[in-house]
Amino acid sequence: MSRKITKLERVEQLPSRRRVAAYARVSCDKDNMLHSLAAQVSAYSELIQNRPDWEYAGVYADADETGTRDDRPEFQRLLADCHAGLIDMILTKAISRFARNTVTLLETVRDLKGRGIDVYFEEQNIHTESSDGELMLTILASYAQEESRSVSENCKWRIRKDFKEGKTGGNIRMYGYDYKKGHLMVIQEEAEVVRMIFADYLGGMGKNAIMKKLTRLGIPTKTGGRWSETTISSILKNEKFIGDMMLQKGFVSDHITKRVKPNHGELPKYYVEGTHEAIIDKETFESVQTEIAHRAAQSRHPITKSYSEFSGVIHCSRCGANFCKKINGIGTKYAKVTWACRTFTYRSKHECAAKCIPEDILKGKCAEALGLAKHDPEKFTAKVAAITVPDDGVLVFMFRDGTIRTLTWENRSRRESWTDEMKQAAREKASKGDGQNG
Numbered sequence: 427m428s429r430k431i432t433k434l435e436r437v438e439q440l441p442s443r444r445r446v447a448a449y450a451r452v453s454c455d456k457d458n459m460l461h462s463l464a465a466q467v468s469a470y471s472e473l474i475q476n477r478p479d480w481e482y483a484g485v486y487a488d489a490d491e492t493g494t495r496d497d498r499p500e501f502q503r504l505l506a507d508c509h510a511g512l513i514d515m516i517l518t519k520a521i522s523r524f525a526r527n528t529v530t531l532l533e534t535v536r537d538l539k540g541r542g543i544d545v546y547f548e549e550q551n552i553h554t555e556s557s558d559g560e561l562m563l564t565i566l567a568s569y570a571q572e573e574s575r576s577v578s579e580n581c582k583w584r585i586r587k588d589f590k591e592g593k594t595g596g597n598i599r600m601y602g603y604d605y606k607k608g609h610l611m612v613i614q615e616e617a618e619v620v621r622m623i624f625a626d627y628l629g630g631m632g633k634n635a636i637m638k639k640l641t642r643l644g645i646p647t648k649t650g651g652r653w654s655e656t657t658i659s660s661i662l663k664n665e666k667f668i669g670d671m672m673l674q675k676g677f678v679s680d681h682i683t684k685r686v687k688p689n690h691g692e693l694p695k696y697y698v699e700g701t702h703e704a705i706i707d708k709e710t711f712e713s714v715q716t717e718i719a720h721r722a723a724q725s726r727h728p729i730t731k732s733y734s735e736f737s738g739v740i741h742c743s744r745c746g747a748n749f750c751k752k753i754n755g756i757g758t759k760y761a762k763v764t765w766a767c768r769t770f771t772y773r774s775k776h777e778c779a780a781k782c783i784p785e786d787i788l789k790g791k792c793a794e795a796l797g798l799a800k801h802d803p804e805k806f807t808a809k810v811a812a813i814t815v816p817d818d819g820v821l822v823f824m825f826r827d828g829t830i831r832t833l834t835w836e837n838r839s840r841r842e843s844w845t846d847e848m849k850q851a852a853r854e855k856a857s858k859g860d861g862q863n864g
Contacts, residue, residue, distance in 0.1 A: 443480060448471075483512060603666070624667075633655045641653055671697075671698045739810065739811075744778050749767055
């Protein structure tokens, strides 16, 4: 039987096109710098699209971000696309544009190199895929990081020199004022709110009550967000409202993270009087500081363990907040522990009217859900993943094995919740009152 042999001609494979992206960054928000960024984006787009062997994978650009940080949004999006296998090569102007932190730079480059992705730095003419690329990167990145440190130290020196001379630096954004051309100008509508806050506090209202009042009145914060006790506290303690200014309350800890730390004596502070128009008179301000100290002294109680097995486990289905521990009558023998929705506790029942759960009832229902004679914190943590509260008197237990169990509870009446000792104390108090009236 004869065999038939057919010769197949070699088919030339077309070269695959590299998917190329570019990264650009400017670290200043000035108009000319933003124009420079736009020019870089345009130039990179044209360069990549004009190469027949390259496929355009996009240009990623960060404005007003520092190269020492690794949380730049476009840079992180670039890395995510690299990890997703969408990019083969990255073009960037210089090492300092990519990152000034040597560790971050090398970790990023090594990660990309391990994925077969080349990074080309134009100014240094370095391809990371080359054999000597990493050595050169290590040396040059060290210079870039030292440059960043030098710039940071020069900025610190200038700012601290201004502080010594009583000059304020940087943009100041605070409630009651508008910062224009280096000066704080009073905003009358906001100033009235500040005066109301001080008056309410001296009138006996607490920070939480003031916060709820502002929310109820529909008064917006400086940024349009929600009022908080922390915001009220910062207003009550801020010396800027009497026309003075404390300089260097915080400082940048290092040039890598740029994190601002509170100044607890590491550096000198400078108190400058009469820097701008006051909203609050000094007598009122001092009275508030005295009242703050008085209330703080009155509220000091023995330190109790705040964390429990229920912390972060109970969720309100009405507003999405967690339930937190509340101790009513703290410091007395009649102290009562309940678990309440954070929104209800800190924002008022108008925003969430979820009912509080007495801790003794909660523990009893946990024991029932687990089939135990009494509550066991360790077994609870091991078996229960979460508890949701869809309605008053309802607890939905979600177990770690995926099962769900719903239980209901009723609050004991006030009469049933009183102990014999509490009843006797009430009778004695009532009899004393009758004696005084007689």
